[in-house]
Amino acid sequence: MLRRSDEIVKVFRPVGRSSKFVKIKASQKAKRRLRKLSLAEAGFLLKITPYASEGTNLLEGDNERGQRGVPLTVKDLACIADCSYPTARKIVRAFIAERILRRVEIDGRTALAINPLYSFNGKSAETSLLQLFKWEITEAGEDPNSE
Template sequence: MRQFVDPDTGEVFYEEQILRRPDEIVKVFRPAGRSAKFVKIKASQKAKRRLRKLTLAEAGFLLKIAPYASEGTNLLQGDNERGQKGVPLTIKDLARIADCSYSQARKIVRTFIEQRILRWTEVGNRAALAINPLYSLNGKAADTSLLQLFKQETTEAGEDPNSE
């Protein structure tokens, strides 16, 4: 068995030979515990125009925090590596995730709120940030709660976040 290391991510891969019959199908599963995320950056022309307006620092920040969006609701929550699983991430947590200073993260979050990329909402008795589904969506479809949170933005954009 040969081992390969991805130079960008450090992820280790192993080469294996599999013998199978012509009528058999082989599927590879990842171990339980590390769920696959379906975070996607929106690719419509309108979304591309919106994304092009972001500075490099803002685009990098959005790309780094997007995998922490909970499925369907886009709430930024911990995963037990960064923050407690299911608990809303703080701006301090987001700064660590995005590998930037707290003041830079706070400034980008404030800018994103002004640009309606992020929005504060309440989960239980805690404040949580959610990502606008017109920019990025975790999961195959946006939940009703997420669509309600960004209703004005999606209406103004004339775009359905669940299409694509």
């Protein structure tokens, strides 16, 4: 789905549920970042993005994969991305090193959040997400809420 000439929005329509819109950042800087990913990494990111919670980008279950509102594990992400656990673990580690994902503690559980410079779910980022990726956003010179 193309909304503007410089913006791509992927529409996911899971069976029996309403559509979910997830914005894939399409600025020139974001395109350069995405081109650096291998095909496996880009596919993995595209497949896990619909599980990002609105406003916080935390990867959480939806009652089909994992329990709703509960952080997804790397094993869950492997199932979602249709890859082996070792492959998913390797990609998650690479994404954390590349600052695409970040681990965060929530209610005693570890969750993964997607950097809003790569993909964002929702109309505006919550303060907690902006604080989590503050350094990356400042370094990139971008505003994740800009349309």
